[in-house]
Amino acid sequence: MPSDIEDPIISLRGLTKRYRGTASPAVDDLWLDVARGEVTVLVGPSGCGKSTTLRLINRMIEPTSGTIIFDGADVTKVNPDELRRNIGYVIQKVGLFPHHTIGDNVATVPRLLGWKKPKIAARVDELLDLVGLDPSIYRDRYPKELSGGQAQRVGVARALGADPPVMLMDEPFGAIDPITRERLQNEFLRLQAELHKTIVFVTHDIDEAIKMGDRIAILRERSEVAQYDTPERILSFPVDDFVSDFLGSGSTLKGLNFERVRDVELAVYPKVRGDASVAEARRVLDDADEKWLLILDGRGRPLRWVHRRDLRAASDGDDLTAMGNRVRANIEPQATLRDALEEMIQSNHSSLVVVDGSGSYLGCLDIEVVTSAIHRMQATARKHYADLTADVPPVDAALLTESSDPTGTPDPTEAPDPTGTPDPTESAGAAPS
């Protein structure tokens, strides 16, 4: 299976695991490249062989046939214990050593590698700090004194012991309550932004996969790759029914998590300051030929929406800040389109006022922009796959060049790049099978 990942750190070539006495192999002829410094998520239904695949990488399970390339070298036959010291390993059940202190648990790999004592002690404290556990409190405690979430932090610290370039994580947050899991996921992403490890992450939870993965491999039975790509593209363009069933309903909406308000064109509405006269407000609205006028305060913060009707009914001396409707729905540029849509639905507005961190008006986000973003993303992903393979029907060119919203006026600046060429640094994955 071809792959466009350049210089992969891990390359699985024709990997097969067949257990004695079973009719079909657990993993059948798997070809997969793992990109350096990225989080690659293996996701699939139970029993699809994703955990087996992970354990083949560090040879916890020995492959029946096939080759594992690690950092350019064939490691299929090297000493597996030494291989594993260079690959962090975190499992769902954590498996801390209950008879060792937390510090000793974290020191496991540095000790195996024969580090000097002061270096080990410094490393243990550094790692405990890194995962958010105060070394002076936790270093000398025993695992039985930890909560599930804390235990998994120690598990991650232990896996990071000798700073391995690669970490394998098998449903690391699977046994943790939802609130703690969310916190651990966020901390993990923060850590990863700092450390840039290569991480292969197994989960059965597609939402976790979308959240954590730079790249997702959706696996079906016998670890066959159904689709391997960025979460954005998988959500925008599931290659077959298996993938779209696995993504479940709402995958289109999930795709909106990857587009931010600052990345889309904002609508411009006429605006005046609250101390302006009604006559001035009428003139501004007439000039813009719009129905709604936005009233700002002295520091540029949105106050009220005033309709043409309101101005017509007002007398000259009236206070603009007492007319119309209060602006209720604001959103900041770094919010995702998913957040924006949520806000629109909750506030029952089809347009949101976009404000910066200090609350100053930047523009407006209309619901049509959100829906056209969805279509643009889908069209871009479709085009990407059309370029990769001839099996996918050609792209509807109209989708690429104009907004599909029949009511909205297409804004040429809003349309996606008509060539639709995906950024080569972003392109990923194996061709759909």
Place this chain on the structure above:
Amino acid sequence: MVLADSRFDGISSWWNYMTVRVPEDVRQRTLEHAALVLQSVLIATLIAVVLGIVAHRWALTKAPLLGMASVFLTIPSLALFTLFIPIVGLGTPPSRIALVMYALLPIMRNTVAGLDGVDPAIAESAKGVGLSQFQVLRRVELPLAWPVISTGIRISLLLTTGIAAIATLVGGGGLGEFIKDGLSAYPLGFSVEQVWTGTVLTMVLALIFDAAFGLLRHFTTPRGIRN
């Protein structure tokens, strides 16, 4: 004693016999007995732990190994002590072999149970971070199984302390000497007292072993897994 109660005659006469007549014998035979038991249990521990590890790791060997040790325990003790005389002669050697064979089962079974009881996730994560199979066993599995293994050793200690009284029949010495002498002299004077001496001291020795081993076990169990 003015109001001498006949029920106490036996005990005071035994106490008199033990402390006044034969204090030298008491010390020597107790030490012999203790040494025989401790040596046998030590050897049995080494063998049983190794066999227990084998049985734990290779499931196919589990039933035959445990079965063999169970069979040893069913051989009548009188026969087992004499079985090896043609090979190793009289004295402590045949006694030691017999006691080792008796001590195997509790230790081996508890070694298997202790190792089986180690959470597989712990062994897996140990292997996963790069411990070799031997390191996983020595640093993780055996320390975690130790409380269970040591219970097996404790049972074997109690078991063999009692059975070791038979060693006297093959010239192995120990506290059984008192019992044998007493039985052969019955109903002559002090014969009952002699039997009592052997029996009570054997029981006391067993209780001392038990208490001492309980302490040892407490201090050899890692703090993180102590209750």
